[in-house]
Amino acid sequence: MKRIQVVFLLLSTLSLVFWSCGGGEKQAADDSAVESKIVSKDLTTPAEAGGYGFEKLAEELGYQTYEIQPEELIYFGDPRAKKGGTFRHITSRFPATMRTEGQNANYVENNTISGLCYEGLITTHPLTLEFMPSLASHWKISDDKMKFWFRINPDARWSDGREVIAEDVVATWDLHMDETILSPSDQLVYGKFDRPVVEGKYIVSVVCQELSWRNLLYFGGMAILPSYYLNQVDGSEYLKEYQFKMMPGTGPYIIHEQDIINQESFTLTRRTDYWGKDDPANKFAANFDKIKFIVVKDNNALIFEKFKKGESDFYTVSAAREWVEETNFEAVQKGWVKKHKVYSEKPAGTSGYAFNMRKWPFDDQRVRMAFTYLYNREKMNEEMYYNEYSMMNSLYSGSVYENPGNEQVVYSPEKAVQLLKEAGYKTRNKDGWLVHDNGRVLRFEIGISKGVDYMVTPVQQMMKDYGIDMQIKYIDGNANWKNLMERNFTIFMQSWGGLVFPNPETSLKSSLADENNTNNIGGFKNERVDELLLEYDVTFEQARRVEIIREIDGIYSDVHPAAWGIARNYQRIAYWDKFGYPEYMVTRYGGDYRTVFTLWWYEPEKEAALEAAMANGTNLPIGEIDVKYWPEYLKTSNN
Secondary structure: OOOOOOOOOOOEOOOOOOOOOOOOHHHHHHHHHOHHHHHOOOOOOOHHHOOOOHHHHOOOOOOEOOOOOHHHOOEOEOOOOOOOOEEEEEEOOOOOOOOOOOOOOOOHHHHHHHHHHOOOOEEEOOOOOOEEEOOEEEEEEOOOOOEEEEEEOOOOEOOOOOEOOHHHHHHHHHHHHOHHHOOHHHHHHHOOEOOOEEOOOOEEEEEEOOOOOOHHHHHHHOOOOOHHHHOOOOHHHHHHHOOOOOOOOOOOEEOOHHHEEOOOEEEEEEOOOOOOOOOOOOOOOOOOOEEEEEEOOOOHHHHHHHHHOOOOOEEEOOOHHHHHHHOOOHHHHOOOEEEEEEEOOOOOOEEEEEEOOOOOOOOOHHHHHHHHHHOOHHHHHHHOOOOOOEEOOOOOOOOOOOOOOOOOOOOOHHHHHHHHHHOOEEEEOOOOOEEEOOOOEOEEEEEEOHHHHHHHHHHHHHHHHOOOEEEEEEOOHHHHHHHHHOOOOOEEEEEEOOOOOOOOHHHHOHHHOOOOOOOOOOOOOOHHHHHHHHHHHOOOOHHHHHHHHHHHHHHHHHHOOEEEOEEOOEEEEEEEOOEEOOOOOOOOOOOOOHHHHHHOEEOHHHHHHHHHHHHHOOOOOOOOOEEOHHHHHHHHOOO
């Protein structure tokens, strides 16, 4: 909950799964051994060393903090929120691991595990993005911004009852830096810091190896894991031991081992002993007693039908056709099911087709551009997506970081044919496929799940019309992601979430181009971009950072590692009318369905009214479809 949602690897939005965590049998045994620690307080550590009373000395010692003002409380939840109830959600994938770090831990599921179950030292304000306390109540920054100190709240507790201490921060950093966890991006991000130093039981410091405005954001937002468990394993042992088992966390949810049914379902349980439950930032959040996920693999149609039958409570409508043509069933007409377009400032992210530039045929920019000119997304938007979308021409579509000079790509078979000729594809064989001067047919394979074939088969036909043989192979989501991370792909249909704070380094840095399990999926290498990445890290002026990202965006657009797709700045959701939620429904920058699990709540009175209406066949109020709280907020605010 109280942590920075920093995502170092791209997240596939095809995976609509959320997780929390808990202990296994070994941890359950340990719980009884530390039960006394749950209620005990350390009254021996002096205030100046971080113990109780530190708050009175913090300012004198150079530390800072943030106190939520009464008028801000609404952005941390709604005072009307109630605790209780079970939230049911059907999802399309069971993840490859329950771990939050290391190999295969870069799914959206793992990020959400971390967000609900673990906490960083500091977090960011949901409205202003200012830094705020989390596990650390106070922090200090040296004058040269090269060293940070954090004072851990002595009330902070792991779910097994142990205190959170400075050693936990050190052990977490050590795990990230262990190359045997098979996650090179971790070493890239956390290798910019010296090993943290325990300055006392509750005080930890860290020195930055190089100046960067993102250092506090990334180190402070690092989800902390318990040293008691980490110190018992090395990186490779961690991968095996915690493949489907979680270490204790400090967050508001836990998942018990008996609540995991492999490949079928899993249930999250709210912790009544969560250490931060009375903090104003958390008091009206994490409201559901249980969140149950039921897995229906790669069958979106069946998932939707189960939602319509009431077997799940909430549904994210990803397809425009589904939204326009299929969300007008009886329950919607009668107001039993509500549907909304919810607008926010959530980054649009990136969609379309990613090319593997390490492999033929997309190691040739002319072929990449030819594919792009033949990808008639305008026609697809008009004929398939009901003009619900805008065209994407940037890694940062719709944001201040988008380069206005990027080519606004439109369908152009003439340009495509000319480029293919220049690349050596001048003739067709007897089957109608383009053949290179060396005799090689322009043929490649794309792996997809059956649920998205309606989006890919039209593109397959577009390529076929001009002699390109794009063959479709059906593969489940986990295997497809594994192939992507191991670079065993030629082209990949992508849909990646965006970041509030752009971090192009982990996706565009040349040193990652040939590394597996990193965000540089296309194999992008560019010396100028590497130079800009270095400057970006040490630029504290936002205006210059915008200029840098725009230049990077322009270079990326010219190299063209991807054929961009379509974008939208809202979420389409449907849910059975038995929940309460804040007026804004989703957070300002998060803007997606995660808000449902953190800030919504179960309303018994609404469920009773819903059941009565369904029994009697009567209507409930329908309300407005468009929820534009955040656009309206921007009109009246200087923030």
